[in-house]
Amino acid sequence: MLRRAAVAATTAAASIALVQADSVVRDNSSTWWQTVDPVQTFHSSPLTPPEFNVLTYDMSKPIDGNYTMLSYRGTGTSQPAPLIMDNNGSLIWSGAEDGYTDSMNTIVQKYRGEDVLTFFSGQFYSAGYGVGHWNLLSSNYSLIKQVSTINSTSNAADNAADFHEFLLTENNTALVEAWRLTETDLTPSNGTGTGWTFDCVFQEVDLSGETDKLMFEWSALAHMNTGESYFTVQDDGNSSSKPFDWCHINSLEKVSSTGNWLVSLRGPSTIYYIDGQNGDILWRLGGKNSNFTMGTNATFWYQHDARVMAGQDVTSGRFNISLFDNAAGGGAPSEPTARGLVLELDTNAWTATVMQEWIPSFNNVAPSQGSVQPLDNGNTFIGWGAVPYFTEYAPDGSIVQDVTFGTTENLVMSYRAFKQSWSGNPLTSPSVAVNSSSAYASWNGATSVARWVLLGGANESSVTTQLANTTKTGFETQVGNVNSSFPFVAVAALSSDGTCLGSSYVYSTNSMNTTSQQASCPSGLKVASPGTNGTSAASGSSAASGSTSAAGRSGAVDALVAGAALVAGAFVLA
DSSP: OOOBOOOOOSSOSTTOOOOOOTTEEOSOOTTGGGSSSOBOOOSSOOOOOBOEEEEEEOTTSOOOOSEEEEEEESTTOSSOEEEEEOTTSOEEEEGGGGTOOSOEEEEEEEETTEEEEEEEEEEEETTTEEEEEEEEEOTTOOEEEEEOOOOOSSOGGGSSBOSSOEEEOTTSEEEEEEEEEEEEEOGGGTOSSEEEEEEEEEEEEEOSSSSOEEEEEEEGGGTOOGGGOSOOOSSOSSBTTBOBOOOOEEEEEEOTTTOOEEEEETTTTEEEEEOTTTOOEEEEESSTTOSSEEOTTOOOSSOEEEEEOTTOOGGGSEEEEEEEEOOOSSSSOOOSSOEEEEEEEETTTTEEEEEEEEOOTTOSOOOSOOEEEEOTTSOEEEEOTTSSEEEEEOTTSOEEEEEESOSSTTTSEEEEEEEEOOOOOOSSOOEEEEETTEEEEEOTTOOOOOEEEEEEESSTTOOOEEEEEEEOOSSEEEEEEOOTTOOEEEEEEEOTTSOEEEEOEEEETTTTEEEEEEOOOOTTSEEOOTTSOSTTOEESOOOOOSOOOHHHHHHHHHHHHHHHHHHOOOOTTO
């Protein structure tokens, strides 16, 4: 059964209401569109996350309450970074504070039973690939480890991962892929003979020991030639510095019920089902050599993010997969618009049938990137890749929330977008700043803060007088007013049960700068251990330890801002 999503992109309907938040533009205003990347700015933090423009928010429909995970990047961004945002458009965490800039595939996964935040860091290349590693951060944002592919050749450069896919499994392994530079016959792709290209390689890596070990490796060129691709040799392939991109691997998963692999190669516009033991191709979906007869509207082009849907059994002979159909991105025919797509595959009749599709409000193609995520509440969340939008759809296909976070495709983007739960307890300290007579507080990455206490003192070593106790509102909260009787101020962050989660460094209202003195939590409160939410805290009054000063963090971010133009990239073939 085909269910086509509604594409209302305005807020005119009576049932539509807009998010009320200081970090959200509440209508499609002309001023918002005057810059490529409208951003939020704060008094207490140099972070500049994107400002969300909420085009649609239907409050009559349930919305998933989890955070939005973005990999905010592009030449139009002033501060690219892995980001966590809430439904109000408020920043939860930006990796820019810790030096993480361009990233891909920011997502929460499980590692040894604990939630970790994972994303790619490394070199980005305009051909649409990367060379680097995957970071695993704990709930306090410290780096647990970095994972890459395992060098199985004599070329040391092969020991680096690409940025398209990284999945952790319950068996303590990682699924990771790479673009391996090699030479091969390019005549099937309009070449004149042997030339330079990329071999699409994926691996399963064992993470259980002190040293990561290779368990399985698959090579595209070992099982097909470049003629499967719709990409053809143009002015590339004649040197190792300009290789021909024919396969462009962009998603990978291990099907738990069979141990086989589902792999998406963009160039061939094909999804491959691969034997988990010998690497043989068991079937192809889409492209020039599809094993399936494609039903009405089932054909897709230059797809991303192919997944067997939860609860589906691939051995049953009939099951559903989801994918992101870009509808464009190469030389072959394309469709009018990108879409999220669910296909039913029948491996007895060998047919592919559209079960549901979701059409974007902008009604156009997505030149690259993109993701489709079924949510626990029955909704579906789609990131539109090179087009800086994400959309949450109700089960009937209607739009619950439609958001854009930039104005120009390929200049502002997020490779994928996800909604997930996350509990963050940073080792850093809260930040405080004063503008005129108002004090402002923030704490990058802290998810358990419910209230802020403003503290004041006559000197920086005695900032103990409580001046205000204020409910947290958004990333930054105006916590109260200051006066000349208390020339030194600080803030303390409290959880919902009154535990003091951390205190800031003391701020001088005379010099308008942070000092090197860290304030103490208000006397009599339970104090959380650094990097926790208070569940293992001891009672008493103490300053947090192991924290980074606000001044030090500010300097690091200022350096990132200054160099952002050098590292932010628009990669239209991701």
